[in-house]
Amino acid sequence: MKKIFLAIAVALGAGVLTSCEEQEQIIPTFVVNTEDEVVSLEYGMSTQLLVASNNVARYSISKPLGWEASVKDSVLTITAPEKGEDGYEKEGTISISAISATGASVVAQVKVFAGEWVDDVVLRTLTFEDEDAKFSPFALYQGAEIKTWSDLVDNPQYGGPLTYTDYMTDTYRWYDEGNTELYHEFMTPYWGGGHAVSNYALADYQNLPEGYYGWYELQLTTPMGGNNGSANFCVHNGYVDFFNSQIYEATLQGFAFADGVERVVDHMYVTNTNYVLNSLTYGDGFNAPATESTVLKVVAYGYNANDELVGETELTLCDGPQNILNEWTKWDLSSLGKVARVVFNFSASEDQIGSYGLNTPAYFAYDDVAVQFTEKVFR
Numbered sequence: 001m002k003k004i005f006l007a008i009a010v011a012l013g014a015g016v017l018t019s020c021e022e023q024e025q026i027i028p029t030f031v032v033n034t035e036d037e038v039v040s041l042e043y044g045m046s047t048q049l050l051v052a053s054n055n056v057a058r059y060s061i062s063k064p065l066g067w068e069a070s071v072k073d074s075v076l077t078i079t080a081p082e083k084g085e086d087g088y089e090k091e092g093t094i095s096i097s098a099i100s101a102t103g104a105s106v107v108a109q110v111k112v113f114a115g116e117w118v119d120d121v122v123l124r125t126l127t128f129e130d131e132d133a134k135f136s137p138f139a140l141y142q143g144a145e146i147k148t149w150s151d152l153v154d155n156p157q158y159g160g161p162l163t164y165t166d167y168m169t170d171t172y173r174w175y176d177e178g179n180t181e182l183y184h185e186f187m188t189p190y191w192g193g194g195h196a197v198s199n200y201a202l203a204d205y206q207n208l209p210e211g212y213y214g215w216y217e218l219q220l221t222t223p224m225g226g227n228n229g230s231a232n233f234c235v236h237n238g239y240v241d242f243f244n245s246q247i248y249e250a251t252l253q254g255f256a257f258a259d260g261v262e263r264v265v266d267h268m269y270v271t272n273t274n275y276v277l278n279s280l281t282y283g284d285g286f287n288a289p290a291t292e293s294t295v296l297k298v299v300a301y302g303y304n305a306n307d308e309l310v311g312e313t314e315l316t317l318c319d320g321p322q323n324i325l326n327e328w329t330k331w332d333l334s335s336l337g338k339v340a341r342v343v344f345n346f347s348a349s350e351d352q353i354g355s356y357g358l359n360t361p362a363y364f365a366y367d368d369v370a371v372q373f374t375e376k377v378f379r
Contacts, residue, residue: 026055026104027104028053028056028057028099028100032076032108034110038091039111039113040112041078041115042116042117043082043083043116044080044082044083045080046080047077049076056099056100057100059096060096061094061095063092064093066082067112071096078094078110080112090113092111092112096109115378117376118376119376121373123371123372124180124370126176126180126182127232128149128197128226129231130232135178136177142170149232150199153197153198154220163188163189164188170187172188172190172194183256184256193238193253195253196220196235198233198234199226203224205218206281208278215361220273222273222365227271227328227367228269235363236253236364236366238344239362240252240345242357252343252344256340256341257341262305262338263373264336264339265302265369265371267332267369268330268331268333268366270366271327271329271365273363276364280294288351290320293320293351294319295316295318295347295352296317296348296352297316297317297347298347298364299313300312300333301344303341304338304339310336310339317364
């Protein structure tokens with residue numbers, strides 16, 4: 001047991017000290033043994049702390065209102081006030097003056113706190129940062145060993161071995177095990193939709209790499225990397241509209257709680273990828289630049305454990321050429337209520353939709369997904 005020595009003051013009585021031996025006989029010692037800087041007790045409960053003392057003739061004890069404290073047989077007993085008691089102090093300091101027969105004294109102090117165990121809502125956050133990875137290592141295809149979040153970042157962004165394997169043969173997946181419990185998987189290749197972990201950052205989103213697939217070379221890139229200066233984040237790709245739902249049987253991409261428990265997803269941070277910023281700002285082979293009438297929104301749909309839709313909310317990614325989201329923005333998802341999974345789709349103005357459906361790239365980056373958990377806390 002770690003000892004915290006709480007004697008903080010020494011006052012000597014009258015007389016002249018003639019040697020170290022005489023000083024030891026006159027000055028009392030009093031040490032409280034505790035592992036805690038603050039002794040926390042439930043209302044009305046008591047605890048006993050061992051003390052080491054010498055040359056003590058009597059004690060003088062001061063304590064917060066409603067608290068009890070006494071010393072007997074090398075034991076300090078502390079009792080917290082009852083919750084309903086009038087005029088008690090919830091916290092404070094118990095001071096014990098140990099006084100020798102000659103009047104010399106030392107003072108020991110113990111900080112105390114009275115409370116109770118209650119249910120409280122705390123947030124756990126999926127950051128995609130390696131230092132926050134709690135999941136058990138696992139193996140993907142192509143011999144990839146996934147031990148940290150960065151192991152899930154593909155290279156190159158388009159055509160890489162993790163997200164662009166043979167058509168519909170391998171499953172890319174991640175699981176925030178032991179933290180938010182959020183889980184996602186998709187059948188490769190990534191162009192068919194999914195959520196891929198990334199750490200690509202490039203401030204320039206005007207000059208795309210050359211070649212037909214130049215757009216895709218920046219699909220997993222943001223101008224600034226992750227939220228709040230972090231390295232890693234995740235990129236959503238996928239939508240369902242009147243065209244691809246019939247031709248390709250597309251499904252909405254999202255994340256779910258792997259343990260099946262319904263929870264409130266409190267919020268997440270969202271921004272546009274370079275691929276989308278280039279399309280909306282400068283136009284591309286599929287789309288003209290955004291005009292004053294251009295609107296693009298991402299819509300979140302929450303489903304309960306019975307796979308019933310329980311809520312939806314949206315965030316604007318573009319509202320005209322002067323309001324194209326190019327920074328990380330907090331998106332409140334708590335209005336969805338308790339959900340087992342959340343999926344995402346896009347809503348766009350008519351100028352962003354052609355004969356074959358949505359012309360704007362159906363991507364957005366997200367980071368720092370916060371989930372509400374109920375935990376017992378002492379307060």
